[in-house]
Amino acid sequence: MTDYGHELLFGAFITPAARPPTHAVExxxxxxxxxxDLVTxxxxxxxxxxxxxxxxxxxxxxxxxxVRLSGNVINLPLRHPAVLARAAASLDLLSGGRFELGIGAGGFWDxxxxxxxPRRSPGQAVEALGEAIEIIRELWATEKRGGVHFDGEHYRLEGAKRGPAPAHGVGIWxxxxxxxxxxLTGRVADGWLPSLPYLPGGPAALAEMNRRIDEGAASAxxxxxxxRRLLNIPEHSLSVGRPRRWAGELAELSLEYGVSGFILMTDDVASLELFAAEVAPATRELVAAGRAR
Structure with missing residues (x-):
């Protein structure tokens, strides 16, 4: 049983469909x-x-x-980390501190x-992401003097100026x-953001994956x-239409596997409303009771 003690977040994973162009916005x-709490x-x-x-x-x-906002997740290979750092800080400033940086190493290499x-091997993708996170954090660190110099295998900076700093401590998920x-997530990240359908073996895989993150954290x-452990959850995988039972399933994920961010993968307004109005408060109640015990 693992509970990392974070306040629960509930969010939406929305398809950025181009047609009709304002549908995702609405x-x-x-x-x-x-x-x-969150839109991604x-x-x-x-x-x-x-x-x-x-x-x-x-x-x-x-x-x-x-509402807070995040990519889920931003495609690093097509977004240079130095530019991404400035874009993320700018959006955080303009939104009043509501942006979090979900980021991924890439996967659809063709x-x-x-x-x-770039076309990267799995090992190169991990290295590049580690370099990118270091670059982003350095460019946000406006309290330091001098430009940012970085000579990595995948990225190179030669005195890039720091700033702007974000409005708040942007989480890198x-x-x-x-x-x-x-x-790597355990060593350098603020959050882990996988999707339930891609977990090998379903929710039970969270225990072993958490262990590896915890090992990475301890090594650093x-x-x-x-x-923070977040999870994208497809609507069909839960007890749709039974909010209390649905909340029980989420509470178990929180208390047993440490998940504190639940992001519903749906483009249906009614489902988002049900998730927010009934499932989220019931889950918070169950988790609070479980933690009290």
């Missing part, structure tokens, strides 16, 4: 109106059926006032290469599944609880 507004969008810049996720995030930030991006990426002298 779903995000509906999610905020319903009371959800997948990022596939090579997919012409999707809006550009960064443009969409910026537009949604201007249309909302309270499509990435077709757009002019990594989409990870394999052992090396999980250990970090408390494993420094890494």
């Amino acid at each position: 779903l995000a507004v509906a999610a905020e109106r319903a009371g959800l 969008f997948q990022d596939h810049p090579y997919q012409p059926a999707f809006l550009d996720t960064w443009t969409l995030l910026s537009y949604v930030a201007a249309r909302t006032r309270r 499509a990435i290469a077709a757009m002019g991006g 990594v989409g990870a599944y394999k052992p090396r990426m999980l250990r 002298g970090r408390d494993p609880s420094a890494v």
Whole structure:
């Protein structure tokens, strides 16, 4: 049993479909109106059926006032980390501190290469992500003097100026599944953001994957609880139509596997409203009771 003690978050994973162009925006507004904490969008810049996720995030930030926003997850190979650092800080400042940086190492390498991006092996993808996170954090560190110099295997900076600093401590949440990426998450990330359908063996796999993250954290002298555990959950995998039973399933994921962020994968307004109005408060109640015991 693992509970890392984080406050629970409930969010939406919305498809950034380009047609109709404002549909994803209206779903995000509906999610905020319903009371959800977080709105996220997948990022596939090579997919012409999707809006550009960064443009969409910026537009949604201007249309909302309270809800937090994140990519789920941002495609690193097609977004240079130095530019990404400035974009993330800018959006956080403009939104009043509502942005979190979900980021991934990439995976659809043929499509990435077709757009002019690098084709990386699994090991190279892990190395590049580690370099990118270091670069992003250095560019945000405006309290340090001098420019940022970085000479890595995949990225190079020659005195890049620091800043702007984000409005708040932007969390870097990594989409990870394999052992090396999980250990990297434990060493350097603020959160882990996988999707339930991709877990090998379903929810039971969370125990072993958490162990690898915790090992990575320990190797870097970090408390494993420094890494928030989030989970994208497809609507069909839960007890749809039975909010209390649904809440029980989520509470078990929280108390047994340490998940504290539940992101519903749906483009249905009614499902988002049910999730926010009934499932989220019932889950919070059950988790609070479990922690009290």
